Amino acid sequence: xxxxxxxxxxxxxxxxxxxxxxxxxxxxxxxxxxxxxxxxxxxxxxxxxxxxxxxxxxxxxxxxxxxxxxxxxxxxxxxxxxxxxxxxxxxxxxxxxxxxxxxxxxxxxxxxxxxxxxxxxxxxxxxxxxxxxxxxxxxxxxxxxxxxxxxxxxxxxxxxxxxxxxxxxxxxxxxxxxxxxxxxxxxxxxxxxxxxxxxxxxxxxxxxxxxxxxxxxxxxxxxxxxxxxxxxxxxxxxxxxxxxxxxxxxxxxxxxxxxxxxxxxxxxxxxxxxxxxxxxxxxxxxxxxxxxxxxxxxxxxxxxxxxxxxxxxxxxxxxxx
Numbered sequence: 001x002x003x004x005x006x007x008x009x010x011x012x013x014x015x016x017x018x019x020x021x022x023x024x025x026x027x028x029x030x031x032x033x034x035x036x037x038x039x040x041x042x043x044x045x046x047x048x049x050x051x052x053x054x055x056x057x058x059x060x061x062x063x064x065x066x067x068x069x070x071x072x073x074x075x076x077x078x079x080x081x082x083x084x085x086x087x088x089x090x091x092x093x094x095x096x097x098x099x100x101x102x103x104x105x106x107x108x109x110x111x112x113x114x115x116x117x118x119x120x121x122x123x124x125x126x127x128x129x130x131x132x133x134x135x136x137x138x139x140x141x142x143x144x145x146x147x148x149x150x151x152x153x154x155x156x157x158x159x160x161x162x163x164x165x166x167x168x169x170x171x172x173x174x175x176x177x178x179x180x181x182x183x184x185x186x187x188x189x190x191x192x193x194x195x196x197x198x199x200x201x202x203x204x205x206x207x208x209x210x211x212x213x214x215x216x217x218x219x220x221x222x223x224x225x226x227x228x229x230x231x232x233x234x235x236x237x238x239x240x241x242x243x244x245x246x247x248x249x250x251x252x253x254x255x256x257x258x259x260x261x262x263x264x265x266x267x268x269x270x271x272x273x274x275x276x277x278x279x280x281x282x283x284x285x286x287x288x289x290x291x292x293x294x295x296x297x298x299x300x301x302x303x304x305x306x307x308x309x310x311x312x313x314x315x316x317x318x319x320x321x
Contacts, residue, residue, distance in 0.1 A: 001031065001032035001033065001138045001139060002032060002033045002034075002035065002135060002136055002137050002138050002139070003025075003028050003031070003032050003033065003034045003035065003137065003138070003139045003140075003141065004034075004035045004036075004131070004132050004135055004137035004139070004140050004171070005021065005025050005028075005034075005035075005036050005037075005140065005141055006036065006037045006038070006039040006042070006079065006131060007021055007022070007036075007037075007038060007039060007060060007064070008038075008039045008042055008043045008046075009038050009039070009040055009043050009047070009053065009056035009057045009059070009060045010043045010046050010047050010056065010192060011047075011056060011192045012056075012059060012063075012199045012200075012201070012202070013059070013060060013063045013064075013199070013200050013201075014190055014192070014197035014198055014199050014200060015182055015190060015197070015198045015199075015200060015235070015238070015270075016182040016184070016189065016190030016191065016197065017200070018067060018200050019182050019238055020143055020182055021141075021143075022063075022064060022067050022068075022069075023067070023068075024141055025069070025074075025141065026067065026068040026069055026070075028139075028141060029069070029070055029073040029074050030073070032138075032139070033075075034073065034074035034075065035074070035075045035077075035135045035137070035302060035305075036064070036069065036074050036075070036076050036077075037076075037077050037078065037079045037082075037131070037302070038057055038060050038061060038077070038078045038079060038295075039079045039131070040053065040057055040078055040079050040080045041079045041080055041085075041086070041127060042079070042124065042127065042128070043056070044120065045110075045115070045118065045120050045121045045124060046115065057078060058288070058291065061076075061291050061294070061295060062281055062284045062285055062291060063200060063201060063281065064076070065280075065284055065291070065294070066201075066277050066278075066280040066281035066284055067200070067277050068277075071294045071297070071298065075298045075301045075302055076294060076295065076298040077295055077298030077299040077301075077302045078295055078299060079131065081295065081296075081299035081302070081303075082134075082299060082302050082303050082306050084134060084303065084306040084307055084309075084310045085127070085130045085131055085134050085306060086127070086130070087310060087314075088130040088133065088134050088306075088309070088310050088313060089123075089126050089127045089129075089130040091160075091313050091314070091317060091319075092126050092129055092130055092133070092156050092160065093123065093126045095156065095159050095160050095163060096126055096129075096156050096159070097159075100125070100152055100155055100156065101122060101123065101125060101126070101152075104124075104125050104148060104149075104152060105148065106124065106125075106148075106149070107121055107122055107124065110193075113193055125149060125152045125153070126156070128149050128152075128153065129152065129153040129156045129157070132150070132153045132171050133153065133156075133157055133168045133169070133171070133309065134305075134306045134309045134310065135302070135305050135306065135309070136168075136169045136305065136309060137169065137171045138169060138171060138172065139171065139172055139173075139174050140153075140171050140172070140173055140174065141173075141174045141175075142173050142174070142175065143175070144175050147173050147175060150171060150172075150173035151173070153171060154170055154171065157169075157170050157171075158170065160313075164313075164316035164317060165316050167312055167313050167316045168309075168313075182234075182235075182238065183231050183234045183235065184196030184197060184198075185197070185198060185210060185211075185213070185214045185215065185231070186215050187215060187231050198210060198211070198235070198270070200274060200277070201274070201277075201278060201281055204271065207267070207270070207271070208267045208271075211263050211266055211267045211270070212260065212263050212264075212267070214231055214232065214263060215231065216230075216231075216232070216259040219259075221255075221256065221257065221258040222255055222256055223255050224252070224253050224254065224255040225252040225253070225255070225259075226252070227248070227249040227252040227253065230252070232248075232259065232262045232263060232266055233245075233248065233249065233252070235266055235270070236248055236262075236265065236266045236269060238273075239266075239269045239270050239272075239273035239274075240269040240273075244265075244269060248262065248265060
């Protein structure tokens with residue numbers, strides 16, 4: 001089984017990235033042949049500062065490795081180091097009906113939030129399909145809100161196969177559990193676009209300040225509070241033990257404890273949870289050549305797989321004899 005997933009280098013990674021994509025991907029290393037890439041081509045739709053992009057790519061690589069990605073178990077590489085993917089994207093675009101792209105909610109959501117309506121943003125699903133299909137991916141782990149991307153990929157692959165023969169493996173989405181929808185500091189889904197993120201590797205004081213300034217209701221200290229409708233509880237459940245979580249829920253219901261105290265508990269659990277990863281990140285940051293070597297070795301392995309698929313696709317279209 002071949003597993004494929006990617007992450008955009010559009011800024012520092014946050015808790016939503018970790019629990020939504022990174023942690024599930026790290027676990028999947030044990031289940032099959034994993035291909036994980038840093039989607040720098042995709043990030044060009046939102047990041048147009050070259051130095052910022054280079055820095056983001058480096059940080060994402062370090063962060064992912066610090067969080068447990070094992071380059072001996074997964075092929076880890078930059079999307080742009082596999083140029084075959086852009087050629088395949090063009091081949092796929094020649095068979096992709098406009099209707100497939102018009103129905104994609106991601107384009108509408110992003111333009112409504114102020115992003116320029118570029119061709120790259122509109123054709124984003126075709127490049128994503130190329131990312132998935134070029135590695136003969138069997139499984140693509142996604143959150144429920146991203147399932148449409150895999151559905152579009154399947155539609156494009158089936159249309160291509162119907163026209164040119166049995167060229168592509170048809171991938172299956174694997175829907176990640178509810179933790180993929182990590183709440184942000186304002187209660188919406190955590191996203192850099194909303195400015196409501198909690199960075200995995202932020203500095204201690206700014207991180208604590210963010211947590212202490214989280215939105216809560218106006219329930220008085222002495223009154224019971226509803227643990228079933230609390231961002232504090234939702235985030236605490238990700239980083240605390242079952243016993244700690246139950247104790248906090250009980251204290252919510254008893255009353256007599258203010259939200260400020262609960263936020264302090266959340267910060268302490270958060271800081272402790274990511275402590276070993278911060279130590280690993282510090283170690284990795286001191287050896288940039290090691291990071292570069294991992295990405296290069298990953299790209300070499302990825303290109304080997306991609307080249308075989310592209311050759312098959314080109315031949316089927318009549319581009320090569």
